[in-house]
Amino acid sequence: MAERGRRVAVLVLVLLLAVPPLATVLPGSPASVQVAGVTLLWWYAACVGPLAAVLATLVARAIR
Amino acid sequence: MTGLRAIAAWPGPALIATMVAAVAAGAAAAPTLLLTVALAPLLAFVQPAREPAARHPVALAISLAVAGLLLWAHLAVLADAAALLGARRWQACVLATALALLATAVPNAERWRGVALAIGVAALVVVLIVAGTTLGRPPWAAWRAAAARPALVFGGGSPWVDDGARFVRSTTVPFLEGQRVVAVAPGTFRIVETDGARAVVRDWRLGAGDALSLRPGDTLTAEPGSRLRFEPGKRVPGAAPSGSAWADAAPRASPIDALALVVTVGLGGCALMPGLARRASVASGLALAIAAGVVSWGAYATLLAPEAGLAGSPVEALLSLSRAARWPGYGLSPSVLTALVALGLLGLFVAAAAVLRLPIAEAGARSSQLWGAVLVAAAAVAATLDGVAPWTPLAAGLGLAGAAVAAPRFAGADGARIASWPASAVGGLIGALVFVAVIAYGARLPGPLAPLRDAPVLAAAPAAWLIVKLLRREARAAR
Numbered sequence: 144m145a146e147r148g149r150r151v152a153v154l155v156l157v158l159l160l161a162v163p164p165l166a167t168v169l170p171g172s173p174a175s176v177q178v179a180g181v182t183l184l185w186w187y188a189a190c191v192g193p194l195a196a197v198l199a200t201l202v203a204r205a206i207r
Numbered sequence: 208m209t210g211l212r213a214i215a216a217w218p219g220p221a222l223i224a225t226m227v228a229a230v231a232a233g234a235a236a237a238p239t240l241l242l243t244v245a246l247a248p249l250l251a252f253v254q255p256a257r258e259p260a261a262r263h264p265v266a267l268a269i270s271l272a273v274a275g276l277l278l279w280a281h282l283a284v285l286a287d288a289a290a291l292l293g294a295r296r297w298q299a300c301v302l303a304t305a306l307a308l309l310a311t312a313v314p315n316a317e318r319w320r321g322v323a324l325a326i327g328v329a330a331l332v333v334v335l336i337v338a339g340t341t342l343g344r345p346p347w348a349a350w351r352a353a354a355a356r357p358a359l360v361f362g363g364g365s366p367w368v369d370d371g372a373r374f375v376r377s378t379t380v381p382f383l384e385g386q387r388v389v390a391v392a393p394g395t396f397r398i399v400e401t402d403g404a405r406a407v408v409r410d411w412r413l414g415a416g417d418a419l420s421l422r423p424g425d426t427l428t429a430e431p432g433s434r435l436r437f438e439p440g441k442r443v444p445g446a447a448p449s450g451s452a453w454a455d456a457a458p459r460a461s462p463i464d465a466l467a468l469v470v471t472v473g474l475g476g477c478a479l480m481p482g483l484a485r486r487a488s489v490a491s492g493l494a495l496a497i498a499a500g501v502v503s504w505g506a507y508a509t510l511l512a513p514e515a516g517l518a519g520s521p522v523e524a525l526l527s528l529s530r531a532a533r534w535p536g537y538g539l540s541p542s543v544l545t546a547l548v549a550l551g552l553l554g555l556f557v558a559a560a561a562v563l564r565l566p567i568a569e570a571g572a573r574s575s576q577l578w579g580a581v582l583v584a585a586a587a588v589a590a591t592l593d594g595v596a597p598w599t600p601l602a603a604g605l606g607l608a609g610a611a612v613a614a615p616r617f618a619g620a621d622g623a624r625i626a627s628w629p630a631s632a633v634g635g636l637i638g639a640l641v642f643v644a645v646i647a648y649g650a651r652l653p654g655p656l657a658p659l660r661d662a663p664v665l666a667a668a669p670a671a672w673l674i675v676k677l678l679r680r681e682a683r684a685a686r
Contacts, residue, residue, distance in 0.1 A: 146255075149253050149255065152249075152253040153250075153253050156246055156249055156250055156253065159242075159246065160242060160243060160246060160469050160473065161469075163238050163239045163242060163457075163460070163465055164239065164460075164462040164465035164466055164469070165462070167459065167460050167461070167462050167465065168462050174457070175455055179347060179351070180347070180350065180351030180354060180355070181347055181350050181351065181354075181454075182454060182455065182457065184238050184457050185238055185350070185454075185457065185502070187238070187242075188237075188238035188239070188241050188242045188457075188498070188502075189238075189241065189498050189499065189502040190498070190499075192242045192245070192246070192498075193242070193245045193246065193494050193495050193497075193498040194495070196245075196246050196249050196494060197249065197491040197494055197495060200249050200252060200253060200487065200490070200491065201487065201491070203253070204487060
């Protein structure tokens with residue numbers, strides 16, 4: 144993986160990991176909003192976060 | 208080999224059991240833990256290519272300590288499973304140790320490690336699929352159904368209301384409603400009754416068949432090995448009061464605790480999976496499999512067995528899916544599913560034990576096989592003791608690996624030297640010393656630094672990183 148792509152991937156992954164702690168301190172508790180009976184935080188942790196991380200890693204791998 | 212190494216080293220029985228238990232219990236930190244464990248392989252993938260580890264006594268000592276702690280955690284999970292199933296802890300430890308040693312001694316050992324890993328993963332996947340198809344719900348529907356429950360109560364078929372179940376380690380549970388519990392085996396129980404602002408502590412020595420009545424607000428402490436039977440239809444003590452409380456606990460997590468978890472698990476993962484470079488498919492598949500599998504298992508466990516955290520062991524949630532076989536219309540018996548879970552955990556342990564031995568060889572051990580055997584045996588002895596929950600050695604192992612292996616590497620220690628020592632050894636030594644010091648003197652830390660007691664890596668990793676950065680630069684300037 145090229146150095147630039149690697150740095151972008153690290154940044155994106157760290158940002159994705161920072162979302163749950165940040166979501167707990169946001170006003171209005173957006174993490175508690177339910178979609179199809181499941182809270183947004185859990186959708187994020189189980190589906191959106193890992194999928195976004197995989198996509199970001201694969202895209203960053205292509206960056207030269 | 209690198210793909211196998213990556214998968215086998217991460218996550219292992221202890222981390223899987225801990226994640227499933229956290230999801231099933233509705234722990235506030237569960238989403239953060241799950242996300243970090245799932246993303247750790249990707250973090251390892253985007254690490255810069257590393258040079259071979261330095262051969263040095265300090266690196267060897269760190270590798271031994273990390274491997275020993277992680278093996279202890281994994282074996283503690285297997286011993287907990289044995290205790291829950293009515294066997295002795297040492298029996299599980301002896302069996303797992305013998306299999307792990309056999310896997311390193313046979314010809315074509317690497318192939319057999321792969322077989323053990325494949326068997327472990329396949330067994331767990333089969334149990335998950337059986338549970339899902341038997342319940343007839345996808346995981347998100349199971350989640351929705353669990354969250355819609357007005358109260359989390361003991362259901363029919365639970366061992367806690369049928370024959371009584373066993374506490375794996377000392378456990379204290381609060382009661383939200385009155386309940387009559389019956390001792391199935393003789394044991395001592397401590398009840399703390401709250402009478403207004405006054406707490407009254409009573410110790411009860413009960414014989415088999417003796418009953419205790421508890422009122423709302425009381426707490427009960429049960430010793431390891433004691434067995435109790437609860438009333439069906441009553442709220443599970445210690446569990447979330449309702450399905451909505453279970454589902455909504457996560458957004459109220461402490462951000463400091465979440466940060467500590469991210470750093471401990473994330474850095475630990477980077478240290479344990481250095482061979483993942485150039486394995487994008489392995490890292491991606493592992494990330495998605497962990498996220499989907501653990502959440503599904505946790506949702507089904509909550510629906511089938513809301514009392515799955517009562518025994519004081521994370522493995523109870525993993526074993527609880529075998530109860531799906533009690534549902535009508537399915538041919539498998541619960542004992543078959545239980546055996547599959549046990550087989551899965553054993554397979555994962557054998558593969559993990561073999562892979563955790565590799566850094567010891569890289570660090571310069573003359574006989575890594577002998578060191579590996581001694582480590583597994585020592586970890587087995589430690590795991591026979593029921594006083595320590597698997598999370599304690601697991602968090603210590605991941606934290607130490609993060610502080611003493613990953614942090615110096617991120618500072619550019621690979622291939623560099625500080626005076627006559629490899630920079631990775633100096634950084635590792637500082638990281639390990641700070642890590643141990645915070646654990647040893649954590650009780651004396653002032654209030655603002657209190658979170659460091661639970662996550663020493665928050666202090667140790669920056670210290671190791673800084674030392675390598677500063678001294679490495681000075682060493683260059685001196686030339």
